[in-house]
Amino acid sequence: MKVGIIGCGAIANIITTSMISESNDIKIAYFFDKDIERAENLASLAGGVAVLDFDDMLNNVDLILECAAPVSVKEYAPKVLTHGLDMIVMSIGAFMDNKFYKDMEELAKKHNARIHLPSGAIVGLDGIKAVAKFGLKEVSLVTRKSPKSLGKDINSEEILFEGKASEAVKEFPLNINVAATISLACQRDIDVKIIVDPNVNRNVHEITAKGDFGEFKTRTENLPCEANPKTSMLAALSAIRLLKSFNETISVGM
Helix, strand or coil: CEEEEECCCHHHHHHHHHHHCCCCCCEEEEEECCCHHHHHHHHHHHCCEECCCHHHHCCCCCEEEECCCHHHHHHHHHHHHHCCCEEEECCHHHHHCHHHHHHHHHHHHHCCCCEECCCCCCCCHHHHHHHCCCCEEEEEEEEEECCHHHCCCCCCCEEEEEEEHHHHHHHCCCCCHHHHHHHHHHCCCCEEEEEECCCCCCEEEEEEEEECCEEEEEEEEECECCCCCCCEHHHHHHHHHHHHHCCCCCCCCC
């Protein structure tokens, strides 16, 4: 399988480096970034090709991996799906736009393509998906991040946001993909609280789910990427795991 990447920042670097180091049938071969130098640097590392025009990679890959931003998903996803290519989307917040979600779903069906949304920077998503239509009554997310990861300069804990996921992803499009992922998994606009805390050096996500099935809670404490503190390492690792799963005969979990 040949993969083309949109966005050659921190996540793309982690994924590419990991896939190079392992022997498998998946090759990240094409690289596109509006900063062509970043694309060229990553292409050189992988022995791949950097393209100036995104369309130049569409006839040469089997799958597109987006590692850029929600605006890039909206710009390039229609082209990818119309071309009949599968797509992995890291900037999941783009799909909180209900019209865009439905338009891309129809486009994918029409052209026999699939859209993959990795679990990202959280654990417990399988459980949420399992109970989504079986008595799930309440889901909430509390995210706690360092001032550095949110671009803040404060000395005390502060609640930056409290409301619905759909609003959170608008205010923090590069920081709160977790809220979008959970919302899409359980098919509801979940409650979200975002706290900036100078006493933490990890991205902490606490999920609580309650319903007829009982109750479960998960807590994920992610180390941020050194190159980009806004991004958790686990987000990149979830994409790597998804890519590898395409070659597996037996799959564990959903």
